[in-house]
Amino acid sequence: MTTSFQGGAAGATLAGCAALLLWAFLALLARLAQPLPPLLLTGLAFAVGGLLGLGVVAARGRLGRLRQPWPVWLHGVGGLAGYHALYFAALALAPPVEANLLNYMWPLLIVLLSGPIRGLHLGPRRLAGVGLGAVSAVLLLAGGGQGFGGGSLAGYAAAAGAAVTWALYSVLAGTPRLAGVPTEAVAGFCLASAAVALGLHALVEPAAWPAAAQWPAILLLGAGPVGAAFFLWDVGMKRGDPRLLGTLAYATPVASTLLLVVAGEGRLSGTVLLAALLVVGGGALAATAPAEAGR
Template sequence: MNINRKQATAIGCLAIFLWSTLALFTTQANSVPPMLLLTITFSVASVLFLGVYLLKGEVKSSWKKTPLKTVMTGGLSFFFYHYLYFYAFQNAPPVEAGLIAYLWPLLIVLMVGFTKGNHLLWTHLIGATIAFIGTGIMLYSKEGATDVGYEETFHWTGYAAAFACAFIWSGYSVSNRKHQDVPSSAVLWYCLITALLAAIFYIFTEAQESSFSVKSINFDTWVAIIGLGLGPVGIAFFCWDLGVKKGNLSLLGVLAYTTPAISTIWLALFTSLQLSKGQWIACSMITLGALFASLATSKKAPKA
């Protein structure tokens, strides 16, 4: 696909927008056990990508152009990020786990600044700082809300899993930049591996401990599951892969901070959630930080 840097960045932004719907769809499908939900949604994404690339006749060429090492790295990154994400939210207060896990945009900005041929702009740093503060306000501005079911202890395993989430996704995004020759259609193989691993994990863990049946999933929940598979778990990964390979990765890392703000607005519009004053302030700060970073002018790295 012949696109320029600005177009690739715009496509990467579409992934951020699609990821903003993740919380809304997940809320509608919260009755489904996590690993089963992961299995179904990534299966939907796999079928979507398989159908598209079969029609385009790119399945064989995609497999040939994607090294097995890259396939395994992408698949394992997808799976372990989501596995640890669910684990963190099950073993630590959701507010704190979410704040820690959402360090990945900031880590991307910092990591890419130290990679060869790139340097960190002061606008990126200031934008990331403003957005990060806004994210913290967003997560802690639930007036009078408490984390029910958690004792006042240090949930080190949950926190460690959340930190791992941040490092896995930021590391994957930055390292993926090196694989310019690998087609973005490789996300098909990543999704297939994730669906397979999640299915195995579900069979040997959740299926043994829960009496939940797929037959008990109602129509509205299926709509949410399909929405997850097509959007934030499907098309979003293709857009992100293309964006991080050919677009402005530093800018995308900062713009990713808009995800929790947009996500909260979706919840406020389509659920009974009422935004507090602090959350509106946080949304404004996150958006301001992202916009400030987007004003950064690209500079060529000095020749060696």
């Protein structure tokens, strides 16, 4: 089954690039929506993104493509809702710049997990790239400069969990069982993720509701990084050039971090700058490794 949201390979690659651009704003918009509980923010953002996506799918007369077997729903909802709940928790519990960069270990983890899950050869260059990313994580945890106490520790753990969750979601999406799922199904995944997150919010988080000043950030989150970006990424990964998209993905943490700094949500210390360079360098090294086995 193919997706009708895609054009040619070049257009699909541009769609993936647009998703990366939208994700650069994810951390900043999430911080601007604070101090909402993470599950509430996740649910509201997904509700906005899901409703917008559903409107597009309905207008095209393709609501039937939302019917998918339960493993597809488990993958889609678990990946989308799980990642964003962990990511928003990390931004709320840890210094945002450090947590954001630790979360952006997911491009390197995608490279690492592609071996056992997709049967792709890694080779020394890709493994070296993963190693540089690991060093950046150690630097952030050891030298963040804003404390490594109980709250920060939980935030860093949530950021690491978010990275693992998104890497698994992305790698599994390219397996034979999931590669043919149409992009229209993403609208359903977003709405189901909203229901799961809001239900968990009612059970485990204190009751809360956004103030008027927080709604613009929530609406922008749902329309962009927690909405359109998923549709664009799905098109890019299935029909575009994954090598180019994989390389460009490592620029996203730098852009995201700079946006946080410019907005006054963090500071660009020497440790943070070095960690960002290691993430980008390691990712570029891994993404540009030869495709042949063993090299």
